[in-house]
Amino acid sequence: AQSVSQHNHHVILSEAASLELGCNYSYGGTVNLFWYVQYPGQHLQLLLKYFSGDPLVKGIKGFEAEFIKSKFSFNLRKPSVQWSDTAEYFCAVKTSYDKVIFGPGTSLSVIP
């Protein structure tokens, strides 16, 4: 069965630290990949997406992610986090059958 895993359940960083959140998926076919963010008390928002082309994609608020097909990974990065980045981050994979599966989420806490 297809699945999405995220490496960390909860990450705590100080402001200005670099961030990398891991995401791996299990599906052998063509995928589209997404990272979503949910700020406290708010709805899910799309951070960035990969459909094809350059495997390094840039999203909003300084986030980027790299698709490594051989590793079935789509890790999210940000060079310098801010307190306002405190949120829950979800990786999602859309299979060729339009089935979209989310990872369990990583809760990020940024300490001022």
Added chain:
Amino acid sequence: DGGITQSPKYLFRKEGQNVTLSCEQNLNHDAMYWYRQDPGQGLRLIYYSQIVNDFQKGDIAEGYSVSREKKESFPLTVTSAQKNPTAFYLCASYKTGTPYGYTFGSGTRLTVV
């Protein structure tokens, strides 16, 4: 403005009762999805539908049922067979074949007492 409307925002039901959550979109999206969000478990797919009159089970379909009689509407019924129905339910839609992500509804928080 186009979007997805979920109603109601909060719903309380007694144990053993079926309850139907509404999801309507005016985005002309083909595909619609229902997810359940529980603390520490992220979003789990309940059902999804790519076209009218067709839908597929997700990972946790037991105890739920859906219908897709119209492109705009994808109601979810939480039946009495669902063992732990108290959760936050999110509806989403997507235009197949396009490089866009989902559009999410605002969610319905269901509490069964």
